[in-house]
Amino acid sequence: MSDPQQTPDAETGSAPLKPSWNARVRGWTGSAVRSTPARVLGLLGAFVAVTTAVVWLATQWIQREPLIEHVELAEALEFLDAGEVEMARDRAAKLFAHGGAPETDLPGALFIFGAALAHDARVTDDTDQQRRLQMMASRYLEEAHRRGWPAGRETEGLVKLSRSLYESGRYAKALPYLREGLQREGDHQIEQQRLLVEAYVRDDAGNHAAMLALYQRAMELLRRAIELDRHHEAPSRIASYLIGVCMAGLGDADAALAQFARTASADQNTPEGLAAGLEEAEGYLSKGRDESALEAFRRLLQRAGSPETFSNPWVSLDGFRKRIEGAFQVLLERREFELAVDLTRTMSPLVPDETSVRLRADALFELGDCQGAMEEYSLAINRIPQGPITLEAMVQIANCHRRLAQNDEARGTIKQT
Numbered sequence: 001m002s003d004p005q006q007t008p009d010a011e012t013g014s015a016p017l018k019p020s021w022n023a024r025v026r027g028w029t030g031s032a033v034r035s036t037p038a039r040v041l042g043l044l045g046a047f048v049a050v051t052t053a054v055v056w057l058a059t060q061w062i063q064r065e066p067l068i069e070h071v072e073l074a075e076a077l078e079f080l081d082a083g084e085v086e087m088a089r090d091r092a093a094k095l096f097a098h099g100g101a102p103e104t105d106l107p108g109a110l111f112i113f114g115a116a117l118a119h120d121a122r123v124t125d126d127t128d129q130q131r132r133l134q135m136m137a138s139r140y141l142e143e144a145h146r147r148g149w150p151a152g153r154e155t156e157g158l159v160k161l162s163r164s165l166y167e168s169g170r171y172a173k174a175l176p177y178l179r180e181g182l183q184r185e186g187d188h189q190i191e192q193q194r195l196l197v198e199a200y201v202r203d204d205a206g207n208h209a210a211m212l213a214l215y216q217r218a219m220e221l222l223r224r225a226i227e228l229d230r231h232h233e234a235p236s237r238i239a240s241y242l243i244g245v246c247m248a249g250l251g252d253a254d255a256a257l258a259q260f261a262r263t264a265s266a267d268q269n270t271p272e273g274l275a276a277g278l279e280e281a282e283g284y285l286s287k288g289r290d291e292s293a294l295e296a297f298r299r300l301l302q303r304a305g306s307p308e309t310f311s312n313p314w315v316s317l318d319g320f321r322k323r324i325e326g327a328f329q330v331l332l333e334r335r336e337f338e339l340a341v342d343l344t345r346t347m348s349p350l351v352p353d354e355t356s357v358r359l360r361a362d363a364l365f366e367l368g369d370c371q372g373a374m375e376e377y378s379l380a381i382n383r384i385p386q387g388p389i390t391l392e393a394m395v396q397i398a399n400c401h402r403r404l405a406q407n408d409e410a411r412g413t414i415k416q417t
Helices: 021-027 040-063 073-081 085-097 103-122 127-147 154-167 171-182 189-202 208-228 234-249 253-266 271-286 290-304 317-333 337-344 353-367 370-383 388-403 407-415
Strands: none
Touching: 073 085, 073 103, 085 103, 103 127, 103 154, 127 154, 154 171, 154 189, 171 189, 189 208, 189 234, 208 234, 234 253, 234 271, 253 271, 253 290, 271 290, 271 317, 290 317, 290 337, 317 337, 317 353, 337 353, 353 370, 353 388, 370 388, 388 407
């Protein structure tokens, strides 16, 4: 067997590209995105721990020096169950390096390495590093699966393996393990069903006919999840939202819009309700129902909260803001200037004030309200005295003066830029 701290057959690649906002509005083909800010210290700690284990184990593997004590697999697994991940990793490394360790202990050590790396991925907020760590974890867990899970860990192993494959963006490869996991009884089934559905939705490797079949199968599983969740808790909310995603994927925009509207109404103040509300508002916009879209965006932004409290697994804060600004641009292009102005008045606090003020000034300028536009541009300049927004605002103020035939004032403004 090769050096155990080298991930078997390390795979490279990137997660599937996500569609732009315009593609979502026009074609209803968007998928959920996740993003969180980086926590550098936690990431470095996890990386150092993994690196230290690699160096230590490589030395032991080459030298094969006798260890002071023989470490039992059961002890290492107990540490893992207790949340003592570093202790479990250390015991597993010693177990792996011990020349006299039973062959049956090796899958257990691989299982622990994989579980520890998956834990490292969960405690970092760097999304790229999360994916890399989950990919490494999946390699250890796949090898443990090939050799045979530790006794009593078969279901847990399948759950960890399928999740690590899913979280690393290898959706097609996760599918058979998710299906295998669903054949086993346990509390994991609803979660596995959700991941299976999302993996179907996100995997774009097949042809069009195959993808349509996957969407149909996904909806069957989602409806089954709703039946199992008799108390209408998180699984039902997730399923309700994803049914709308599947309907959109099948090209039934009307059914998808109705489903998103129901979910947004029934599950207000939940991550799924918020994500569905965004899809609902964009759906109205894609159909040219601009006033309905504005009302939906108003409801959505009232419930979205502040940047400090915003947390949603289906859409990141940055993605949410971009889609709101995208809706504003659509209204501007359609010359619905009053609706665009109204939308900017609902953006705060989720969208920064300096952004909403600048957008409102742009809409007022297009509307022909030069006096109102100048007031808003001046407000934007006062909030951010330096930067590209200031220069842009000054140029627009000069343009407003020109429209009002105030040429001296226009020249004076340009001289200040």
